Amino acid sequence: MPSDTEVAVIGGGAAGIAAARRLTDAGVPCLLIEARNRLGGRAYTVHHDGHGVDLGCGWLHSAETNPFVHIAEQQGRRIDRSTPAWGRPALERNFPLADQRDYQQAMAAYFERLSELAERDVDVSCAAAFEPGNRWNGLIGAVVSYISGGDAVRVSARDFENYAGTDVNWRVAEGYGTVIAAVADGLDVARETVVERIDHSGTRLRIESNRGTIEAARAIVTLPTDILAARDDLFLPALPQKAEAAAGLPLGLADKLYLRLENAEEFGRDTRVFGRLDSKDTASYTIRPQSRPHIEGYFGNGCAAELEMGGVQAFVDFAVSQLADVFGSDFKKRLSLLDMHLWAADPFARGSYSFALPGRVDCRQTLAAPVDGRLFFAGEACSKLDFSTAHGAYLTGLAAAEQVLAARKRG
Numbered sequence: 469m470p471s472d473t474e475v476a477v478i479g480g481g482a483a484g485i486a487a488a489r490r491l492t493d494a495g496v497p498c499l500l501i502e503a504r505n506r507l508g509g510r511a512y513t514v515h516h517d518g519h520g521v522d523l524g525c526g527w528l529h530s531a532e533t534n535p536f537v538h539i540a541e542q543q544g545r546r547i548d549r550s551t552p553a554w555g556r557p558a559l560e561r562n563f564p565l566a567d568q569r570d571y572q573q574a575m576a577a578y579f580e581r582l583s584e585l586a587e588r589d590v591d592v593s594c595a596a597a598f599e600p601g602n603r604w605n606g607l608i609g610a611v612v613s614y615i616s617g618g619d620a621v622r623v624s625a626r627d628f629e630n631y632a633g634t635d636v637n638w639r640v641a642e643g644y645g646t647v648i649a650a651v652a653d654g655l656d657v658a659r660e661t662v663v664e665r666i667d668h669s670g671t672r673l674r675i676e677s678n679r680g681t682i683e684a685a686r687a688i689v690t691l692p693t694d695i696l697a698a699r700d701d702l703f704l705p706a707l708p709q710k711a712e713a714a715a716g717l718p719l720g721l722a723d724k725l726y727l728r729l730e731n732a733e734e735f736g737r738d739t740r741v742f743g744r745l746d747s748k749d750t751a752s753y754t755i756r757p758q759s760r761p762h763i764e765g766y767f768g769n770g771c772a773a774e775l776e777m778g779g780v781q782a783f784v785d786f787a788v789s790q791l792a793d794v795f796g797s798d799f800k801k802r803l804s805l806l807d808m809h810l811w812a813a814d815p816f817a818r819g820s821y822s823f824a825l826p827g828r829v830d831c832r833q834t835l836a837a838p839v840d841g842r843l844f845f846a847g848e849a850c851s852k853l854d855f856s857t858a859h860g861a862y863l864t865g866l867a868a869a870e871q872v873l874a875a876r877k878r879g
């Protein structure tokens with residue numbers, strides 16, 4: 469591992485890869501420092517039966533403007549432009565169409581109230597937009613937790629509204645994680661290098677890690693917020709404004725469980741089923757995602773956090789039981805575990821994507837602000853409008869690289 473570089477990029481997820489790619493292409497010596505033995509971070513594709521299966525990000529959100537669509541096409545990948553399961557009617561088996569219409573109306577009214585609340589002077593939580601006693605509050609709460617990763621009561625209405633998604637969502641057959649990791653091809657990377665301290669007390673930065681110290685003129689820090697918030701000794705001297713900003717942007721939790729499904733052809737592709745309709749503690753299941761013989765279960769916030777305590781088997785048991793309630797107990801025999809990753813238990817993530825606590829929207833800007841012209845910050849949580857997404861992370865990485873290039877010019 470080199471002991472010296474000009475720019476240390478800390479964290480090899482979408483943001484760090486974007487920053488290191490931009491700097492390397494501009495001829496600036498830089499080293500991408502990553503704790504794991506793989507790149508991509510919360511973008512993580514595994515391969516089963518010839519399919520790329522995304523255990524982290526899977527959707528190219530805001531696809532018409534998402535830079536990863538062009539990147540994936542240049543890499544020769546196959547973009548799947550079909551409508552997501554959540555854009556199609558759910559299976560009627562446990563959710564009659566009349567109820568679905570009722571639910572859709574309740575959901576639209578909830579989002580309208582949320583928009584109005586977000587305009588007010590004082591920021592409130594997304595829970596303030598629930599209509600007391602509405603029969604769909606449980607399911608709406610579940611969907612809010614899938615989107616934000618947080619329980620509605622903790623999520624800032626203003627931040628939620630700031631999100632600039634365009635409702636065009638595509639996938640890439642080889643996996644989103646595959647695309648993102650491939651952007652790093654040819655970069656200088658130090659893997660399995662856990663940064664323990666960033667000492668900015670001297671004329672050069674000293675990045676201390678489990679594999680020794682790397683000196684650098686500048687650094688771009690892209691660590692997830694829950695890591696920044698928990699490590700108030702990460703910077704020397706300490707940067708309490710960064711730790712506080714990160715604490716205002718906690719990582720929500722979303723976990724994806726993949727099951728194999730025998731005789732899957734019985735179902736249409738991308739068929740959506742909710743495990744329950746009356747509780748936020750339910751997974752949303754996509755049967756035959758991209759026509760594959762799988763079921764993808766999406767678990768939000770509280771439900772995922774509780775199940776993580778029991779490990780992967782707890783998710784399998786929960787999902788199999790919910791699906792058996794919908795399709796009958798014989799259905800269990802057709803299901804087996806394909807794969808999953810526990811994102812809260814992962815020490816290099818500690819969660820899935822950031823939301824702002826009520827009143828803490830400005831933390832995104834505070835977190836993103838450079839320090840002394842030599843410490844720069846990127847990562848999904850630094851994005852004001854595209855936070856929580858891989859392309860948002862990528863764009864913040866590019867922005868931080870541009871800041872470094874401008875700082876270099878100034879000398």
Ligand SMILES: Cc1cc2nc3c(=O)[nH]c(=O)nc-3n(C[C@H](O)[C@H](O)[C@H](O)COP(=O)(O)OP(=O)(O)OC[C@H]3O[C@@H](n4cnc5c(N)ncnc54)[C@H](O)[C@@H]3O)c2cc1C
Nearest residue numbers: 479481482483503509510525526527663816847848857858
């Ligand atoms: C289940 C799930 C589903 C998702 N679905 C979508 C989706 O469909 N679409 C979408 O756009 N986004 C989605 N996301 C969010 C998206 O994956 C993230 O917003 C994005 O990948 C974050 O990129 P990042 O570079 O900011 O952070 P990360 O990817 O977390 O990168 C940070 C890197 O820092 C490394 N690191 C941590 N600690 C240290 C240390 N001490 N020293 C060195 N390195 C360290 C980590 O290993 C990691 O590689 C999903 C995420 C999850 C978990």
